[in-house]
Amino acid sequence: MTATITDVARRAGVSMKTVSRVMNNEASVAEATRKKVKSAARELNYTPNLAARGLAGSKSYLIAMLYDIPSPGYAINIQKGATDACREHSYHLVVEPLETADDNFVDDVESLLGHLRVDGVVLAPPLCDNGEVIRILAKRNIPYIPIAPSAMHGETPIVKMDDVRAAKEMTQHLIELGHKNIGFIKGHPRHSASALRFEGFRDAMRRADLRIDPELIAQGQFTYKSGVEAAEALLSGKSTPTAIFAANDDMAAGVIACAGRKGLTVPDDLSVAGFDDTPIADNVWPRLTTIRQPVREMGYNAAKRLLNNSDSDEPRIILLDHELIVRESTAAPK
Amino acid sequence: MTATITDVARRAGVSMKTVSRVMNNEASVAEATRKKVKSAARELNYTPNLAARGLAGSKSYLIAMLYDIPSPGYAINIQKGATDACREHSYHLVVEPLETADDNFVDDVESLLGHLRVDGVVLAPPLCDNGEVIRILAKRNIPYIPIAPSAMHGETPIVKMDDVRAAKEMTQHLIELGHKNIGFIKGHPRHSASALRFEGFRDAMRRADLRIDPELIAQGQFTYKSGVEAAEALLSGKSTPTAIFAANDDMAAGVIACAGRKGLTVPDDLSVAGFDDTPIADNVWPRLTTIRQPVREMGYNAAKRLLNNSDSDEPRIILLDHELIVRESTAAPK
DNA sequence: AAATAAATTGACAGCGCTGTCATTTTGGCG
DNA sequence: CGCCAAAATGACAGCGCTGTCAATTTATTT
Numbered sequence: 001m002t003a004t005i006t007d008v009a010r011r012a013g014v015s016m017k018t019v020s021r022v023m024n025n026e027a028s029v030a031e032a033t034r035k036k037v038k039s040a041a042r043e044l045n046y047t048p049n050l051a052a053r054g055l056a057g058s059k060s061y062l063i064a065m066l067y068d069i070p071s072p073g074y075a076i077n078i079q080k081g082a083t084d085a086c087r088e089h090s091y092h093l094v095v096e097p098l099e100t101a102d103d104n105f106v107d108d109v110e111s112l113l114g115h116l117r118v119d120g121v122v123l124a125p126p127l128c129d130n131g132e133v134i135r136i137l138a139k140r141n142i143p144y145i146p147i148a149p150s151a152m153h154g155e156t157p158i159v160k161m162d163d164v165r166a167a168k169e170m171t172q173h174l175i176e177l178g179h180k181n182i183g184f185i186k187g188h189p190r191h192s193a194s195a196l197r198f199e200g201f202r203d204a205m206r207r208a209d210l211r212i213d214p215e216l217i218a219q220g221q222f223t224y225k226s227g228v229e230a231a232e233a234l235l236s237g238k239s240t241p242t243a244i245f246a247a248n249d250d251m252a253a254g255v256i257a258c259a260g261r262k263g264l265t266v267p268d269d270l271s272v273a274g275f276d277d278t279p280i281a282d283n284v285w286p287r288l289t290t291i292r293q294p295v296r297e298m299g300y301n302a303a304k305r306l307l308n309n310s311d312s313d314e315p316r317i318i319l320l321d322h323e324l325i326v327r328e329s330t331a332a333p334k
Numbered sequence: 335m336t337a338t339i340t341d342v343a344r345r346a347g348v349s350m351k352t353v354s355r356v357m358n359n360e361a362s363v364a365e366a367t368r369k370k371v372k373s374a375a376r377e378l379n380y381t382p383n384l385a386a387r388g389l390a391g392s393k394s395y396l397i398a399m400l401y402d403i404p405s406p407g408y409a410i411n412i413q414k415g416a417t418d419a420c421r422e423h424s425y426h427l428v429v430e431p432l433e434t435a436d437d438n439f440v441d442d443v444e445s446l447l448g449h450l451r452v453d454g455v456v457l458a459p460p461l462c463d464n465g466e467v468i469r470i471l472a473k474r475n476i477p478y479i480p481i482a483p484s485a486m487h488g489e490t491p492i493v494k495m496d497d498v499r500a501a502k503e504m505t506q507h508l509i510e511l512g513h514k515n516i517g518f519i520k521g522h523p524r525h526s527a528s529a530l531r532f533e534g535f536r537d538a539m540r541r542a543d544l545r546i547d548p549e550l551i552a553q554g555q556f557t558y559k560s561g562v563e564a565a566e567a568l569l570s571g572k573s574t575p576t577a578i579f580a581a582n583d584d585m586a587a588g589v590i591a592c593a594g595r596k597g598l599t600v601p602d603d604l605s606v607a608g609f610d611d612t613p614i615a616d617n618v619w620p621r622l623t624t625i626r627q628p629v630r631e632m633g634y635n636a637a638k639r640l641l642n643n644s645d646s647d648e649p650r651i652i653l654l655d656h657e658l659i660v661r662e663s664t665a666a667p668k
Numbered sequence: 669a670a671a672t673a674a675a676t677t678g679a680c681a682g683c684g685c686t687g688t689c690a691t692t693t694t695g696g697c698g
Numbered sequence: 699c700g701c702c703a704a705a706a707t708g709a710c711a712g713c714g715c716t717g718t719c720a721a722t723t724t725a726t727t728t
Binding site: 045047048049050051052054055060061062072073075076077079080083087090092093094095096097108111114115116117224228250253254257260261279280282283284285 | 381382383384385386388389394395396406407409410411413414417421424426427428429430431442445448449450451558562584587588591594595613614616617618619
């Protein structure tokens with residue numbers, strides 16, 4: 001039915017091997033031959049068979065993305081970035097959603113990685129901090145790149161953004177607006193980004209010689225509800241903040257809702273800042289000032305690094321730029 | 335390095351073919367032999383090589399999901415469902431995000447489906463209504479299942495939910511609460527679900543002998559912003575509704591925001607209903623009464639149907655159940 | 669123009685598995 | 699106990715490609 005390499009070879013009047021060379025863009029093929037082969041291939045509508053290629057060359061032309069992510073937007077964007085990189089190399093991306101909570105989680109991963117032979121794995125958070133997964137990957141000798149892991153992975157390069165600096169920038173933005181009494185809502189304690197973002201906040205406050213009122217620090221869970229509750233606490237204490245920086249957008253949206261119910265106008269009475277630039281940031285009123293994470297880029301770079309097996313002198317840490325996005329939820333205190 | 339079928343055969347003292355039979359759960363293998371082979375395989379930590387299997391058996395053990403979806407939550411859930419089905423059959427899911435808007439969209443799809451040989455394709459909306467894609471799939475003779483297409487696809491089975499009935503149920507819910515003046519915000523005109531949801535609304539109103547005030551029907555775009563604008567219009571007209579049913583959650587969230595700014599309390603002064611049960615439905619205050627789409631189930635059933643090549647007497651239309659989720663945004667009119 | 673190096677091409681085996689078909693073993697029954 | 703059908707197993711080719719290495723052609727040098 002579909003044309004094979006032999007058909008193309010016959011039609012172009014060359015050997016199979018030469019066709020193979022052309023298809024793989026190898027050097028040492030005369031220009032004339034290359035043209036001949038290419039047009040023969042086009043005429044026959046030939047496309048190489050992945051399985052055969054994989055079997056002969058012991059590559060699968062597949063990479064996998066393993067994830068267990070609550071946030072769909074995050075996962076989709078990593079995928080988008082990774083598939084972009086894949087296309088540049090004629091690779092494809094297999095997705096494997098996992099449930100860390102499952103009893104047979106480890107078995108699942110084992111059998112998965114057994115059946116499927118991938119040439120590399122993109123490890124999305126929080127899986128990149130999962131010892132079991134790492135162990136299995138290492139045992140099977142499968143190259144992987146963790147995205148935003150909380151620690152280094154030996155020699156393996158990692159891809160991440162700078163949460164501390166981003167939080168620092170956001171805090172500075174608030175300070176430059178003229179805010180002095182700034183509240184902060186921390187993220188889920190078990191998520192490594194939480195500590196980093198708080199650290200950035202603290203650094204910026206300290207550098208501006210601003211006091212951090214302990215009453216203005218609340219513990220959140222990264223959820224909308226926890227944002228509402230934290231705001232409730234912050235806004236009913238003695239010292240009222242003129243701005244609240246929540247460690248993610250969901251909580252920030254909760255703050256806005258809470259402020260509204262308390263009769264406070266955002267941003268006139270209270271500035272609110274978020275983090276992540278998830279869809280909700282654009283779907284509340286006023287729209288959230290936030291930090292855009294380079295999610296797509298992280299996926300892209302992780303996959304790219306996997307596919308360029310130039311184990312050369314490239315940096316061990318691929319640090320990608322975030323972006324401070326100023327919308328209507330922050331302004332100078334009235 | 336890794337064990338091959340030959341190693342297992344030698345160790346179990348049987349032929350390669352028998353090992354193959356055991357690995358594929360074929361009949362006609364004596365129980366004793368099966369056990370022997372299985373334990374040999376386990377001892378050697380053997381897992382079959384997909385590429386070799388694919389080459390020999392002309393199957394790829396891969397299905398693809400093609401999508402071009404604005405909504406991450408929708409895409410992720412279809413994926414989740416599809417991968418669940420894949421695991422049951424030791425298949426894997428390759429994802430291919432596409433950009434219909436791209437100039438070389440058609441070439442992209444062609445080359446994609448050329449390189450990759452998949453055993454089937456799950457076609458997410460709105461791609462399932464894209465003639466180009468269908469044509470390419472048909473030409474290459476690749477089985478596919480469209481999810482929630484706007485029309486039938488010849489003999490191909492389709493997977494969908496009943497938007498009309500769901501909208502009807504939501505409207506009935508509102509009517510049962512005692513609402514008579516009910517506004518409706520339509521979705522994006524080019525999205526086929528929009529018309530269906532409106533139809534459901536109309537049917538329910540008619541059946542309850544309630545008049546549909548033309549001033550209470552607004553055109554939206556499925557976006558938050560369009561929801562705000564539509565609500566603005568509906569709430570400043572002569573006849574004020576006591577409830578507004580928006581054709582999706584984003585718009586419903588916009589309605590809530592707009593109502594808030596107008597000094598209306600939801601649900602006391604105005605009930606608001608959405609559709610889809612996206613994350614935002616749970617992240618606004620009050621939380622949205624909405625319709626949960628069986629998205630995960632649609633992905634699951636599409637993939638499952640692809641993998642059970644029982645072209646038998648199964649129904650041509652796989653209709654999945656939605657669910658009316660009542661939260662705090664709807665109540666009896668005050 | 670002969671000798672040597674470099675570029676280009678091809679022959680062939682074999683990657684790890686499954687399909688086909690032949691062969692052997694087993695169980696049932698008169 | 700012998701005969702036959704059914705069940706179980708195996709031998710072997712070949713899926714479509716790439717790696718290896720050898721053969722051929724072309725360019726360069728003296």
